[in-house]
Amino acid sequence: MSHPERDTRQIIVDTAERFFRDIGYQKTTVADIAKSLRMSPANVYRFFDSKKSINEAVLERYKREQEEAIIAIAEQDRPAADRLREILIASFRLNAARFAGHARMQEMVCAAMEESWDAIIAHIERFDAVLRRVLADGVASGEFRAIEPAHATGCIRTAMIRFMHPLLISQCECIPGPSAEEMIAFILRGLEAQPQGA
């Protein structure tokens, strides 16, 4: 059974995403999106009440993909350190695939930071919830030192921002520093309950 309304919605989102990537969020208009779909702007507005709402739908998909990926990793029956490493690397790779080399993509994220703050905070809270759970597992199993999971979650997310933030993923490519893998290894080493030589 097909869902024409849902399909149309999805096609609008796909088209908008391509415009945002290629010519940027600021320069894209709802009329551009409608025209390339041979729709009237009024028809697009039946599905989304503003460019802001379309942007939210594009980012919603990104966030959902990342959240599903990291929840699947968190639920695996493996050491917490391995799950934490994979969650961080998967998040970096998803963001890098979207934003590295696409300078215009940060416009849509910057716009969302100004217009759709609640949605961004909600995503950060869901990301944190997954990390917190894995950190708590690692403390309970004795893999990690006695950190407070909620506090360590905020610190680890902050330490990784260079590998998550759309602007920094592009801008920091030319700055000398660790790879994402090296950064994650450094963080994990600082969490270990029994460092070498202790």
Added chain:
Amino acid sequence: MSHPERDTRQIIVDTAERFFRDIGYQKTTVADIAKSLRMSPANVYRFFDSKKSINEAVLERYKREQEEAIIAIAEQDRPAADRLREILIASFRLNAARFAGHARMQEMVCAAMEESWDAIIAHIERFDAVLRRVLADGVASGEFRAIEPAHATGCIRTAMIRFMHPLLISQCECIPGPSAEEMIAFILRGLEAQPQGA
């Protein structure tokens, strides 16, 4: 003995800084700076061959102030952990004082990232040299675990970028997460040679 040439140079830099902060780097012209000093643009060009050169002089002063501050801390006769903490907090406070609440200030930094990359890299290398030395001291004294100082320097600088980068200092104020002091404590805890309970 006065240095009229040097004084004029300094007055141009001070004026440019005010323009960059108040109306932004993009909208400021050399003619604006000259006019507010009752100078001809040609006279300003005697001292700086472009707006880019004036921007470099503004940032040069910021960088020099930060470098002098952290070198003075690095040379103190105190435990490496204390010096590392103070270097990071002093760097954060200097950057926060300049950039927090002055959204337009990031324009000049973004411009420098596009136009004056070598100057930025040179600053990062001097910052790293100071950090590396303190980390090596801490490993030698047994305060820190057996990290490789150059590698740990890159990781610590990257972990702290949310508190150093002009854009993030403003943008992240509304994102839940650790304070600069809490972040530094988390990093230091991960460097300790003898964690609690080991």
